[in-house]
Amino acid sequence: MTVSTNSKRMTRQRRLVLEELKKLKNHPSADYLFGVVRQKMPNISLGTVYRNLDVLVNSGQALKLDLAGGQCRYDGDMSPHHHIRCSVCSAIDDLSESAVAGIDKPRVSGSDYVVTGWRMEFEGVCPRCQRAKAENPGSQEEASHTVHAFPNMSVTQPESEE
Amino acid sequence: MTVSTNSKRMTRQRRLVLEELKKLKNHPSADYLFGVVRQKMPNISLGTVYRNLDVLVNSGQALKLDLAGGQCRYDGDMSPHHHIRCSVCSAIDDLSESAVAGIDKPRVSGSDYVVTGWRMEFEGVCPRCQRAKAENPGSQEEASHTVHAFPNMSVTQPESEE
DNA sequence: CTAGTTGCAAATGTTTTGCATTCAC
DNA sequence: GTGAATGCAAAACATTTGCAACTAG
Numbered sequence: 001m002t003v004s005t006n007s008k009r010m011t012r013q014r015r016l017v018l019e020e021l022k023k024l025k026n027h028p029s030a031d032y033l034f035g036v037v038r039q040k041m042p043n044i045s046l047g048t049v050y051r052n053l054d055v056l057v058n059s060g061q062a063l064k065l066d067l068a069g070g071q072c073r074y075d076g077d078m079s080p081h082h083h084i085r086c087s088v089c090s091a092i093d094d095l096s097e098s099a100v101a102g103i104d105k106p107r108v109s110g111s112d113y114v115v116t117g118w119r120m121e122f123e124g125v126c127p128r129c130q131r132a133k134a135e136n137p138g139s140q141e142e143a144s145h146t147v148h149a150f151p152n153m154s155v156t157q158p159e160s161e162e
Numbered sequence: 163m164t165v166s167t168n169s170k171r172m173t174r175q176r177r178l179v180l181e182e183l184k185k186l187k188n189h190p191s192a193d194y195l196f197g198v199v200r201q202k203m204p205n206i207s208l209g210t211v212y213r214n215l216d217v218l219v220n221s222g223q224a225l226k227l228d229l230a231g232g233q234c235r236y237d238g239d240m241s242p243h244h245h246i247r248c249s250v251c252s253a254i255d256d257l258s259e260s261a262v263a264g265i266d267k268p269r270v271s272g273s274d275y276v277v278t279g280w281r282m283e284f285e286g287v288c289p290r291c292q293r294a295k296a297e298n299p300g301s302q303e304e305a306s307h308t309v310h311a312f313p314n315m316s317v318t319q320p321e322s323e324e
Numbered sequence: 325c326t327a328g329t330t331g332c333a334a335a336t337g338t339t340t341t342g343c344a345t346t347c348a349c
Numbered sequence: 350g351t352g353a354a355t356g357c358a359a360a361a362c363a364t365t366t367g368c369a370a371c372t373a374g
Binding site: 009013045047048051 | 352353354355356357358363364
């Protein structure tokens with residue numbers, strides 16, 4: 001389970017994984033990133049990518065986004081921001097903190113847990129999939145049922161803000 | 163993929179899965195629930211439990227909690243509340259809405275996504291694991307690095323009970 | 325009857341791990 | 350030189366699915 005000492009060697013593989021992750025802005029999965037780094041280092045293995053991502057995350061240089069949808073995604077951008085996931089194509093995009101109203105630093109009281117953190121994620125339909133749906137209304141929706149729905153937010157509101 | 167017609171039969175298996183889930187208060191995984199229902203119906207299969215949980219979720223009778231930690235958990239309690247997950251033992255407990263300050267209905271503006279929902283989860287250490295750690299400080303922490311940490315929230319507010 | 329459902333097992337997809345070899349320090 | 354890191358492939362998991370047999374309505 002994860003490395004914990006701090007005697008880390010900077011191998012070529014590790015440097016490459018780190019560099020490419022920082023470059024990518026699409027919150028890649030380990031597998032996607034594997035595909036990218038493989039172009040520059042064809043012999044690197046998927047296990048190595050996973051191991052190095054783990055090192056990155058545990059040393060505070062990247063974020064592991066354990067969002068809905070099975071696969072974990074990674075983010076090289078450590079500045080505070082939220083994420084929104086397209087329920088159709090699983091794209092993940094950033095949501096600046098100022099774009100979200102109604103969320104302060106949550107504070108928990110009256111629990112016998114020692115609260116150490118929280119995680120939040122938004123779900124929606126990205127512009128590409130909105131367009132695709134408009135042109136091809138037959139394709140079935142995903143409506144994951146694992147989120148709090150916005151009750152009266154009709155799924156037909158291109159961008160006007162409420 | 164999931165079922166989509168509405169001609170559902172109430173089989174013995176389905177009824178049992180539903181009943182037992184409603185009874186359990188510990189947000190069981192499919193596998194755990196499988197173990198429970200198997201005591202009353204030894205021949206039921208895990209696939210059937212998954213399929214019926216899916217039916218339950220899609221018909222609005224249960225919640226699928228796709229939280230951190232790989233395994234999905236299910237909740238038969240549909241009343242609005244938050245969840246907190248123990249980072250040590252993965253227990254999931256309820257957090258009443260009134261226990262959480264700082265969270266309104268979040269509202270998103272300035273995104274080109276059509277926002278349909280959000281998901282939120284707290285992380286902490288449950289009372290049992292707090293006690294275990296106090297007695298055995300050697301055991302390693304999990305500190306999942308996949309959440310927003312509470313910066314200056316000291317790990318000290320036992321409130322003990324249970 | 326008959327279409328939805330089940331049990332079983334095999335398949336899937338993601339992530340982890342064991343191990344001999346290699347390499348960074 | 351030595352322990353950390355790699356490549357590879359197998360293992361470990363959670364979940365899904367194909368299919369023949371079964372059953373609720």
